[in-house]
Amino acid sequence: MKALVIGSGRVGSAVALQLGGSGWDVTVLDENEDALGRLGDSWTGGFVVGHGMDLKLLREAGIEDADAVVVTTDGDNTNLVIAQAAQKMFEVPTVIVRVLDPARAQFYATRGLRIVCPTASAIETLVGAVRATEPR
């Protein structure tokens, strides 16, 4: 199975490493060459340097025959645009995108994108943790 991870920050690189470790053929795309460092010296997957909206580069990174694309750059709007292209232009079967802003996350979730919103999860956890201390 082939996966493409776009944006190799803390989240993207860890996702790439875990998928690679469980047998996926993973290629990582990041603007910054230093991001390769997060993957460690033993990284054997692919690595492509450049902007995630560069269509030529996306093709070079194998988006056309990817089974899954994970979009985790540091820009919500960049992520939403790339994810929609992965889904509609390249027809990747599984597209998962990180969006930090809960409002945009909620809207685009209603339009068929699979969204992970860490901010919304954090809010829920925090509120839950505090409310758990309420006397019954």
Next chain:
Amino acid sequence: MYVLIAGGGKVGTNLTRSLLATGHEVTMIEQRPYRFQMLEAEFEHQVLRGDATELFVLERAGIKRPPDLLVAATGDDEDNIIIGQLARDRYGVERVIARINDPRNQPYFDLLGVSPTVSATGAIMGLIEHEVPDHGLIHLLELRKENLEIVELTIDDHAAAKGKRVGALKLPDGARIISVVHNGTAEIPDDQTQLHGGDQVLAILEPGKEDELRRVLLRG
């Protein structure tokens, strides 16, 4: 008309000025604090500070009215795409115009239906092509939605089509001659219309057929 403008750079600012001068109601959104201060001195309450890709900022700017037109004119193409999508699909703004900064991003705007788009690079390239024709073929109009374009060619004395009748030309599928200008008079050609040296020909065609058309009309 009520116009919402996202992005107070050179494009957004001058657009706001022009629209206000012609009696329109405008709200402009600018994120950068320093730029906002400058704009506020000139436009007062007509400029709002914030990130125009945040829903609450768009709502404070009055997107729920909704505006008659939204112009996404920031310096970031991905922001312009998202602003355009939100305006149209979430808030029902009927008319959206988006600025393209990097022409390579055009496919994203097309894919996600954010149109029409305006690109300074594209506009200047169009002018350059008009001034310096690309191998005898001038792009006059692109009908992107319809996937058609209108081009102009001049039949010179060495052109393959000189002296031939339109009906005898082996035009590529998806290309048609729509006008022939002979000695300053334009006519809608039929199969019997003969092409002469110096005639200007307008053709409508599917993008990508330019080379074939050029071969049939200009080269033998």
